[in-house]
Amino acid sequence: MPFRRSNQKNSLHSNQLSSDLSKNIHTFKNAFEDCSDIVYRPFLINGERKAMMIYFVGMVDFAELDTNVLSRLMEKNESKERNVTQWIQEKLSVAKVTEVTLIDECIQEISTGSTLLLVDQEQIGAAIQLVGYEKRSIEEPSSEQVVKGPRDGFTETISVNVALIRRRIKDPNLKMKTLKIGRSSQTDVSMMYIKDLANETLVEEVYNRLKRIDIDGVIETQYIEELIEDHPTSPFPQILSTERPDTCAASLLEGRVIMLVDGSPFVMIAPTTLLSLLQSSEDYYQRYVLGSAIRLLRFLYVGISLLLPSLYVAVLSYHQEMLPTKLIISISTSREIVPFPAIVEALIMEVTFEALREAGVRLPKQIGSAVSIAGALVIGQAAIQAGIVSPPMVMVVALTGIASFTIPRYNLGATFRLLRFPMIVLAGTLGILGIMLGLLLILTHLCTLRSFGVPYLSGMAPMQKTSMKDFLIRAPWWMQSTRPHFTGKYNKFRQGPNQKPGPQQGGD
Amino acid sequence: MTTIRIVFILMSCLLLTGCWDRNELNEIALVRGIGIDILNNGQIEVSVEISVPKAPSGSGGGGESDGMAQGSGGITLPTVRTGRGVTIPDALEKLQEVIPRKIFWGHTEVIIINENLAKTGLRDKMDYFMRNPRFRLHAFVFVTKGKAKDMLGLETSLYSPSEVLTDFSEEKVMLHVTLINLLDMLNSGDAAIPMIKKVPPQKKSKPTQTIPFIKSSAVFKNDKMVGTISDKLTRGVKWIQNDIEETQVTVNSKKGEGYISMTLLRAETKLEPVIKKDGKWKMIIKARTDDDIILNESHLNLKDPQNIKIVKKALEKKLTARLQHALDKVQKDYKADVFGFGEAFHRKYPKQWKESKDHWDEIYPNLEVELDIHANVLRTGAGSAH
Numbered sequence: 001m002p003f004r005r006s007n008q009k010n011s012l013h014s015n016q017l018s019s020d021l022s023k024n025i026h027t028f029k030n031a032f033e034d035c036s037d038i039v040y041r042p043f044l045i046n047g048e049r050k051a052m053m054i055y056f057v058g059m060v061d062f063a064e065l066d067t068n069v070l071s072r073l074m075e076k077n078e079s080k081e082r083n084v085t086q087w088i089q090e091k092l093s094v095a096k097v098t099e100v101t102l103i104d105e106c107i108q109e110i111s112t113g114s115t116l117l118l119v120d121q122e123q124i125g126a127a128i129q130l131v132g133y134e135k136r137s138i139e140e141p142s143s144e145q146v147v148k149g150p151r152d153g154f155t156e157t158i159s160v161n162v163a164l165i166r167r168r169i170k171d172p173n174l175k176m177k178t179l180k181i182g183r184s185s186q187t188d189v190s191m192m193y194i195k196d197l198a199n200e201t202l203v204e205e206v207y208n209r210l211k212r213i214d215i216d217g218v219i220e221t222q223y224i225e226e227l228i229e230d231h232p233t234s235p236f237p238q239i240l241s242t243e244r245p246d247t248c249a250a251s252l253l254e255g256r257v258i259m260l261v262d263g264s265p266f267v268m269i270a271p272t273t274l275l276s277l278l279q280s281s282e283d284y285y286q287r288y289v290l291g292s293a294i295r296l297l298r299f300l301y302v303g304i305s306l307l308l309p310s311l312y313v314a315v316l317s318y319h320q321e322m323l324p325t326k327l328i329i330s331i332s333t334s335r336e337i338v339p340f341p342a343i344v345e346a347l348i349m350e351v352t353f354e355a356l357r358e359a360g361v362r363l364p365k366q367i368g369s370a371v372s373i374a375g376a377l378v379i380g381q382a383a384i385q386a387g388i389v390s391p392p393m394v395m396v397v398a399l400t401g402i403a404s405f406t407i408p409r410y411n412l413g414a415t416f417r418l419l420r421f422p423m424i425v426l427a428g429t430l431g432i433l434g435i436m437l438g439l440l441l442i443l444t445h446l447c448t449l450r451s452f453g454v455p456y457l458s459g460m461a462p463m464q465k466t467s468m469k470d471f472l473i474r475a476p477w478w479m480q481s482t483r484p485h486f487t488g489k490y491n492k493f494r495q496g497p498n499q500k501p502g503p504q505q506g507g508d
Numbered sequence: 509m510t511t512i513r514i515v516f517i518l519m520s521c522l523l524l525t526g527c528w529d530r531n532e533l534n535e536i537a538l539v540r541g542i543g544i545d546i547l548n549n550g551q552i553e554v555s556v557e558i559s560v561p562k563a564p565s566g567s568g569g570g571g572e573s574d575g576m577a578q579g580s581g582g583i584t585l586p587t588v589r590t591g592r593g594v595t596i597p598d599a600l601e602k603l604q605e606v607i608p609r610k611i612f613w614g615h616t617e618v619i620i621i622n623e624n625l626a627k628t629g630l631r632d633k634m635d636y637f638m639r640n641p642r643f644r645l646h647a648f649v650f651v652t653k654g655k656a657k658d659m660l661g662l663e664t665s666l667y668s669p670s671e672v673l674t675d676f677s678e679e680k681v682m683l684h685v686t687l688i689n690l691l692d693m694l695n696s697g698d699a700a701i702p703m704i705k706k707v708p709p710q711k712k713s714k715p716t717q718t719i720p721f722i723k724s725s726a727v728f729k730n731d732k733m734v735g736t737i738s739d740k741l742t743r744g745v746k747w748i749q750n751d752i753e754e755t756q757v758t759v760n761s762k763k764g765e766g767y768i769s770m771t772l773l774r775a776e777t778k779l780e781p782v783i784k785k786d787g788k789w790k791m792i793i794k795a796r797t798d799d800d801i802i803l804n805e806s807h808l809n810l811k812d813p814q815n816i817k818i819v820k821k822a823l824e825k826k827l828t829a830r831l832q833h834a835l836d837k838v839q840k841d842y843k844a845d846v847f848g849f850g851e852a853f854h855r856k857y858p859k860q861w862k863e864s865k866d867h868w869d870e871i872y873p874n875l876e877v878e879l880d881i882h883a884n885v886l887r888t889g890a891g892s893a894h
Contacts, residue, residue: 317530321614321644325540328615332533333561341532428530429522 003183003216015103021050021120024103028054028116031107038110045087047076050120059113061132068093069115069128084117084124096129111186135160141243141265143410149285153243158188158262161245165192165258168249173197179210181224185217188262189224192248197255197483197491205452206257206270221266224259230450235418237411238451240272247281254483255490257452271454271486274446275471278302280408283474292473298406299472305403305416309346310427310435312396316342318431337387343428345389349397350421352379357401454486536612540586541670543656544596544633546625552633554599555590555657557670558607586668588661596636613642618670619649619687620656620704626726626733631694637687645688648677650704651726651733659704664719672719673704680753682722682742696851698844699728700745703736729844737837744834747827748793748847750777757799759822766806768819770799773886779852783860790876791849795827798884810888823883831879843873 018024025040032038041053051073055065072091082090088097100106100116101124109127110116117126138160141153154161166174173195181189189210193203209228218224221241229238242248243265248258251269259268269276278298283291315322316331323331338345356375360368379397383389400420407413419442426434449456459467466482469475478499482492498505543555591603604611625633637643650673652659662669677684683702685693693699702722709718725742726733737745746752758769780792801810801819808815838844850868854861864871 316533320531320533320536320538320612325538325615325617328533329538329559329561332538332559335533336561338534341530425522429525431530434522 003214016101017103017106017118017123017125019121019123021052021118024118024125025052027103028106028110031103032110041070043070043074045073045119047074052118053115054110054118055115056110056113059131059133060115061130064094064130064132065115065128069117069130084119084122084126087119088126092126092128094128094130098127098129100125100127108180108186138164144242144244144247144281144408146280146282146285149282150244150246152245154245154260154265154267156263156265158190158260161260161265161267162190162192164245165248165252168245169194169252174252177207179207181210181213182215182217185219185263187218189218190260191257192252192260193257194252194255197253198257199255199486199488199490201488202271202452202486203257206259210259218261218263220264221259221261221268224261225268230452231448234445234449235415236274236446236449236456237277237409237415238270238272238449238456240269240277240409241266241411242269243267244281250281250284251276253494255486271452272456273451273454273458274412274456275459275467277409277412278407279470279474288474288476292475295474296472298408301403301406302416305400305407305413306420306423307435307439308400308403309350309396309420310423310438311432312393313342313346313424314427314431314435317428331390331392334392335390338390339387340389341428342393343424345393346397346424346428347421349379349389349393350400350424353397353401354417458486459484531610531612535609537607537609538612538615540615540668541618541620541660541673542616543588543620543622543660544625545622545656546628547592551592551594552596552599552625553590553592553657554596554603555588555660556603556607556611557586557588557660557668558611559668560585560587586660586670588657590657596633613640614644616644616647617674619647620659620673621649621651621701622656623651623653623703623726623733626651626701626728629731630690630699630728630733631731634687634690634694638691643687645691646686648674649685649687649690649701650722651701652704652720654706658716659706659720661716662706662720663714663717665717669720673722676722677702680751681755682739683725683746683751693728693846694731696854697848698730698846700737700742700838700844700846701726701728702742727838727842727844727846729842734842734844737834740830741834741837744830745838745846747775747777747795747831748779748834750775752777756802757823757826758803759819759826761806761808761818761822763808763818766808767803768801768806768808768822769803770819770823770885771802773798773800779847779849781849781853781856783853783857788876789853789871790878791852792878792880793831795831795879795881796884797823797827797882798886799823800887801885801889804889804892810892816885816888820883820885823885824881827881827883828879831881835877839875839877840873843869845872849875 018027029040035056037057039053039055039057041055043051043053045051053065053070069092072093073087085099088099098109100109106116106125106127113131113133114127114129117128119125135157136155138152138155140151144153152164154164162176171194174192175195176190176192178188178190180186191203191206191210206228210224213224213227215223215227225237225239225241226232231238240251248267248269251258256269256271259270261268279295280298283295286294316335320328335342340348352375356371356379359371359375363371379389380394384391384394404413404417407416423435423438426438428434430437446457447455447461455462458464459471464485467484469480470484478495478501481495481497481499483490483494485492537558537560539556539558541557543557545553545555547553589603589606591599591601591606593599593602600611619637621630621633660669664672667675676682683700685699685701690699690701703724703726704720705723707718707721709715724736724738725745727735727737743752743755752772752775755772756769757772758767760767775795775797777796778794780794782790782792784790804810808818810816810819838846845868849872850861854865
């Protein structure tokens with residue numbers, strides 16, 4: 001089906017199934033021409049009526065199909081005449097069977113792994129869902145690890161992922177809407193929310209944005225993310241993706257909407273604010289004092305990851321009086337033989353660091369460690385001894401690298417890492433003035449951003465008193481009695497009054 | 509498309525204009541100290557101590573294992589260069605001619621002024637340092653009897669002479685005057701600036717192999733140096749200026765027949781100007797101090813509160829004498845208001861001050877000063893050898 005620049009959808013197979021089995025088979029053989037993995041299995045129901053099963057090898061559970069479908073239908077012990085509906089009701093001991101009448105529907109069902117049962121003289125087919133393809137088991141999420149907290153992570157199978165969330169929120173108000181997106185991929189995309197907690201307009205908006213997507217295939221959540229976000233040109237991620245079901249459950253309880261995509265272990269959460277991107281799930285699983293301290297540390301290092309190299313360049317090229325005398329002298333001795341200006345030195349080192357990071361991620365594990373050793377040697381020692389870079393610069397770059405990895409969301413860390421290059425150029429051309437200009441630009445941009453109508457900086461701007469309890473510090477749970485407020489009406493309280501524990505509070 | 513165009517134009521603005529006032533660290537000469545001398549022909553000679561970074565020796569020799577340490581090391585050699593001219597900026601221009609790198613003033617820590625120059629008046633000379641925004645207003649100012657250039661050229665072993673002087677100033681045992689303090693003092697009264705001298709070199713070493721130290725203080729009347737006061741008197745001045753931080757006082761009480769030393773914990777001095785009903789001006793100096801006894805060579809049993817009172821009295825007497833001595837010398841002899849008496853009157857009696865401001869030079873030497881000193885002995889020490 002070619003994509004046209006008009007809204008016409010071509011529908012070749014929107015016809016009904018015919019009552020002639022051989023005609024139907026002919027239609028399907030045409031549709032699935034040159035698909036060598038398709039199986040047509042003719043058999044006789046009750047030993048007399050011709051029937052046909054169509055399925056793809058590898059997507060069907062053979063054992064189940066044999067015992068619960070084939071053998072039961074082929075039993076030759078009664079003479080009662082039945083139609084398909086009756087066969088489904090009385091004979092097929094399979095949990096999920098749907099009746100299909102359109103050829104289009106049939107093709108879709110076969111493609112998604114169902115087995116299509118066609119019976120001669122019947123205009124109704126049965127799609128038996130005995131999907132049995134190989135899938136990964138639940139493992140610890142590799143991109144978001146915690147010391148304390150649940151260890152299960154999403155898999156590539158949407159049904160498993162939904163179950164992981166349902167297991168955490170056993171509430172009939174947890175609603176789910178599913179769409180199929182992608183003309184060829186026919187990917188299941190589900191949105192989940194808790195009725196009464198999530199704003200109705202938000203739910204509607206998410207659904208509408210998902211519905212307007214018209215694309216050939218959805219392989220990963222990023223496809224969807226880029227097609228539904230508010231500011232497609234911004235470097236900042238406006239939708240949070242996570243591998244952790246616990247993060248999703250917590251977000252649902254805050255009134256957010258989550259979106260699952262079949263085939264990807266990542267789940268998107270919307271609306272997203274900058275603050276929520278800077279929060280790690282472990283902030284909530286450790287004691288609040290530690291959680292708050294780690295959060296403060298993280299804010300400090302966000303600043304370092306964005307600014308340290310540019311500040312270093314600015315101070316060394318323009319504002320030498322800003323450092324203590326002894327420090328500047330010690331830096332100047334170590335920089336004496338470096339032939340490059342500070343900005344060039346910084347750019348060389350930062351680019352090398354990014355290359356090392358990228359190589360380390362992409363390479364197979366066995367080679368990856370070799371790269372990091374070679375990188376450390378090349379940068380740390382050889383470059384200094386050769387007099388190409390100075391030791392303080394190596395320290396600055398290393399510290400910046402570490403700082404960017406303290407940001408819990410990889411994509412936000414990457415944004416800050418990226419932004420630091422224009423900041424270095426600004427620092428090298430305009431000094432501290434340039435850094436301030438850059439910061440102003442970033443800040444203004446952040447103020448204009450919205451994620452599904454919610455200001456990206458909400459919590460800070462507009463400032464909310466209640467959200468201060470979950471901003472720089474993480475207040476203890478008994479103090480966080482309200483949900484974060486996004487827009488419009490919301491279900492304010494999340495716990496009963498007087499939750500602060502104490503010796504007097506227990507049951508006598 | 510328009511966005512790309514705007515970004516392109518903005519980027520060009522940044523990159524094409526270049527970095528006109530960029531000074532790479534490798535291209536500047538960090539000045540640590542300045543010495544200002546006056547020559548016999550009236551010319552000004554300005555000397556600067558600059559840190560010349562010695563490039564690290566590279567990877568040769570020391571083996572691979574400590575290559576990092578070697579590479580990052582490297583030392584700076586203090587070097588003194590001199591320029592002459594009719595004014596300071598004039599001399600500095602000549603100075604730049606003999607220094608290959610751009611002189612960077614942001615890290616100037618000390619300014620040493622020759623005594624002869626100080627006697628001709630500081631205000632005109634200091635004007636340059638105040639006007640030029642590139643100087644650090646927190647540089648320490650000193651006066652020296654000999655040539656300032658020689659002080660900067662001393663071969664101190666570990667640090668440079670400027671660093672030594674900075675460390676001495678930060679100890680705060682003697683006066684410590686920064687450029688901004690000096691400006692304040694010149695504007696509101698008279699100044700006192702620490703005077704430096706060479707520590708006598710050890711016998712076998714060259715005469716330049718030694719360090720400078722703060723020996724006494726130079727007293728200025730208006731902006732001209734009028735004399736010096738010894739370290740002992742300087743401490744008295746510091747008491748009155750409420751600037752005393754760490755000191756030991758040793759008293760000798762008649763009754764105990766021996767010395768008792770005390771260390772100062774807290775000291776606070778307040779100036780209370782009074783204009784009496786008959787129109788006479790008077791200054792009350794209220795000093796309060798808490799001390800600990802650190803040595804007792806006398807016969808006094810310090811466990812007895814009566815004896816503590818005796819020690820207290822002796823301490824008060826000693827302090828009064830010390831302050832009086834400083835007052836006599838500075839107020840009566842030099843007639844210099846380095847204590848800020850005028851400023852105190854100005855604050856409390858702005859109207860009367862306005863009327864008598866012009867006669868302050870006559871009022872000040874004859875101003876009645878009352879010393880009101882209270883000392884407290886807090887602790888008698890951890891133990892006792894008696």
